[in-house]
Amino acid sequence: MPSTKTILVVGATGKVGSRVAARLAEHGHAHRAVSRSTTPSFDWENPESWAKALEAVQVAFVSFMPDLAAQGAPEIIEQFIATAKAAGVRKIVLLSARGEHGAELSENKVRQSGLDHVVVRASWFNQNFDEGMFLPSVLSGTLAMAAGDKLEPFVDADDIADVAVASLLDNRHNGEIYEVTGPRLLTFADAASEISAASGLDVAYVPLSVTEFHAALLPVVGQDDANLMANICAELFDGRNERLGDGVQRALGREPRDFGEYLQRAMAGGAWQAAA
Ligand SMILES: NC(=O)c1ccc[n+]([C@@H]2O[C@H](COP(=O)([O-])OP(=O)(O)OC[C@H]3O[C@@H](n4cnc5c(N)ncnc54)[C@H](OP(=O)(O)O)[C@@H]3O)[C@@H](O)[C@H]2O)c1
Structure with missing residues (x-):
């Protein structure tokens, strides 16, 4: 049944936020989708923009930019929590990143806020390759990264959004930290090779040192x-994330989507078509 609470979606034009907002809309849940480019506008760098977005909100999905590991992020999250509490927010679902010490400092602000909360800790997204930072690399044929030959269980933004929406709507998830990953460990070379095979592009992974990167x-x-x-x-990429998480399974009772399924959907949606 659609909820009567207004749910705030911060980062609503992004890879996960857009999917969260779409799911809430599809199921008729009152929500307000915000980022710097929406009305009302929400800017992490401008706390004065937060109040309007938080009006009548009880539950919030929070996707922080540029990254919870960025300098000053825990302080901004702390200030956001205080503003949200004063506005009547009761619950926060925080999108976080797996293995980042800095992100854990921000997570702790949410976990110690006194608000109901869920932390969704994600591995690197599949959609970076067709909607995000790796798109130009895929199109140019050279995926240069400082990831060595480390394994990463790329996760699908649709799975992250499914976990986030379940967490927003159902209080049985309160207090959970869901480590959401895909079902398979891949090197960036594996990912480039699977993208090449699916798309017909010739994409090569070029490992860089951190300094070169x-x-x-x-x-x-x-x-x-x-x-x-x-x-x-x-x-x-020191090896800490070379393992699968079980967040999708624990939150949703099903397996996460595979990278191959992502590639099929991306191709069906026209990804990388111009270059191929
Ligand atoms: N990408 C990954 O592989 C990955 C993995 C794990 C965790 N994460 C985390 O997930 C979060 C989102 O990443 P993403 O890759 O999904 O990003 P994204 O797709 O680029 O989306 C970013 C969203 O934030 C908004 N935004 C950007 N700067 C903002 C600002 N100063 N104030 C308010 N909104 C702002 C953007 O819209 P406007 O430009 O309209 O403002 C957009 O809606 C980040 O915290 C990231 O660390 C990402």
Whole structure:
């Protein structure tokens, strides 16, 4: 049955946020989908923009940008929690990243907030390859990353959204930390090879050192984001995440979608078509 609570979706034009908002809309749940480009506008860098978005909200899905591991993120999350509580919010579902110490500091702010909460800790998203930061690399044929030959269980944004929506709507998930991953460990070379086979493109993985990766990013994204991405790679690709999580299974009672299924859906949706 559709809920009468207004559910706030922060980051609602993003890979996960858009899917969360679409599911809530599909099932008739009152919600407000916000980001910097919506009305009302919501900007993490402008706390004055938060109040309007939080009006009449009881439950919030929170996707932080640029990353919960970014410098100052825990403080911003703490300030957001205080504003949300004052506005009457009772529950937060936080999208987080697996294995990032900085992200755990922000998670702890939510877990210690006194609000009902669920943490959805995700591995790297499949959709980075067709909707996100790796799209230009796939189209150019060179996927250069500082991930060595480490294994990553890429997770589908549709699974993350399914877990997030279940967590928003059903209080039996309260207090959970769901580590959501795909069902298979892949190297970035494996991912490039599977994308090539599915799409007809010729995509090669080029492993870079963290220093080389930083130098390549710097002119494209600037100092702050290059530092952030390089630090994330240095931290995450040390082997700590070379294991599967069970968040999708625990939250939804089903297996996560496979990378191959993602590729089929992406191709059916026209991904990478112009380049192929
Ligand atoms: N991508 C991954 O593989 C991955 C893995 C694990 C965890 N995560 C985490 O998931 C979260 C979302 O990542 P994503 O890859 O889904 O991002 P995304 O698809 O690029 O979406 C980002 C969303 O945030 C909004 N946004 C950007 N800057 C903002 C700001 N200053 N204030 C308010 N909204 C802002 C964007 O819309 P506007 O531009 O309209 O503002 C968009 O709706 C991040 O916290 C990330 O660390 C990502």
